Amino acid sequence: MAESTILEFQPEYELVWENPDYSSSSGFAAQTISLDLSGYTFVKVEAHLSEADHTRGESPIIPIHDGPVSSNVKFLTCMSSNIYNTESTGNPYAYTRAIYASETGVTFGAAYRRNMSSTSAGTTNTNWVIPTRIWAF
Amino acid sequence: MAESTINNKMTMWTKIWVDDDPTVAPGEFSLNIDLSKYSWLLIGIKISSTQNPGFGKFYEVPIDNTTDPDDTNNPALWTHMYLFGDQFFTSGNTATPFIYTRKVRAWKTGIDFTNGFRHRTNGTAAANISDGYCMPIVIYAR
Numbered sequence: 155m156a157e158s159t160i161l162e163f164q165p166e167y168e169l170v171w172e173n174p175d176y177s178s179s180s181g182f183a184a185q186t187i188s189l190d191l192s193g194y195t196f197v198k199v200e201a202h203l204s205e206a207d208h209t210r211g212e213s214p215i216i217p218i219h220d221g222p223v224s225s226n227v228k229f230l231t232c233m234s235s236n237i238y239n240t241e242s243t244g245n246p247y248a249y250t251r252a253i254y255a256s257e258t259g260v261t262f263g264a265a266y267r268r269n270m271s272s273t274s275a276g277t278t279n280t281n282w283v284i285p286t287r288i289w290a291f
Numbered sequence: 292m293a294e295s296t297i298n299n300k301m302t303m304w305t306k307i308w309v310d311d312d313p314t315v316a317p318g319e320f321s322l323n324i325d326l327s328k329y330s331w332l333l334i335g336i337k338i339s340s341t342q343n344p345g346f347g348k349f350y351e352v353p354i355d356n357t358t359d360p361d362d363t364n365n366p367a368l369w370t371h372m373y374l375f376g377d378q379f380f381t382s383g384n385t386a387t388p389f390i391y392t393r394k395v396r397a398w399k400t401g402i403d404f405t406n407g408f409r410h411r412t413n414g415t416a417a418a419n420i421s422d423g424y425c426m427p428i429v430i431y432a433r
Contacts, residue, residue, distance in 0.1 A: 196333075
């Protein structure tokens with residue numbers, strides 16, 4: 155492997171929340187998780203595709219706002235497992251959930267699933283895009 | 292410069308650029324910024340210049356160790372950014388689902404952004420190009 159030309163810098167993420175039961179059959183409804191984030195600027199949120207499929211999705215960095223809640227912050231996206239192999243002919247789905255962070259906690263919106271191969275309507279289900287861990291820095 | 296609503300406390304990130312007017316479509320553009328003391332960028336982007344204010348996603352972009360980038364000898368590699376359109380964040384929405392993209396690269400003295408593109412995810416029609424798609428609105432460095 156060629157030597158990297160990129161300087162390394164390790165961020166110091168502090169774990170501030172873990173989902174005690176991310177495989178719960180009751181799913182994860184839209185809610186706010188109360189956390190004291192007043193000493194931080196960003197959070198990093200990990201989520202799994204669904205309560206039945208623990209395929210890890212993206213773990214995006216979220217800015218901690220000190221202003222009013224915006225309804226237009228949309229971060230979490232997970233792709234269905236069948237777009238990661240050449241064998242499946244099933245519909246490719248995108249799973250999404252809006253997320254918002256403030257000094258007093260992290261707010262999650264409802265989760266949605268949209269078929270990327272058609273214009274059929276998206277649907278919602280609490281079992282999708284289950285957050286599992288939150289780091290702050 | 293527009294006032295930020297993001298805290299700036301114990302972070303290791305330094306805010307180095309904010310879009311003066313997120314309603315203006317930026318197209319393909321470059322920023323001449325001294326990044327020699329940093330190693331990473333954190334770039335906040337939103338879907339388009341016509342969308343209401345609010346971030347779509349933050350991307351971490353490595354700063355390549357070159358002062359004269361090109362695509363062969365001194366690579367400053369492109370990072371591929373993408374955002375899903377609003378059609379993915381509601382139920383009952385039957386509008387064409389779009390994905391918005393733009394590439395970015397960074398090196399010791401500058402940042403390049405390509406044009407923005409929008410491609411439907413449910414068909415093979417050619418992508419649309421627009422200056423206002425997938426636009427950066429804030430950049431941090433560390």
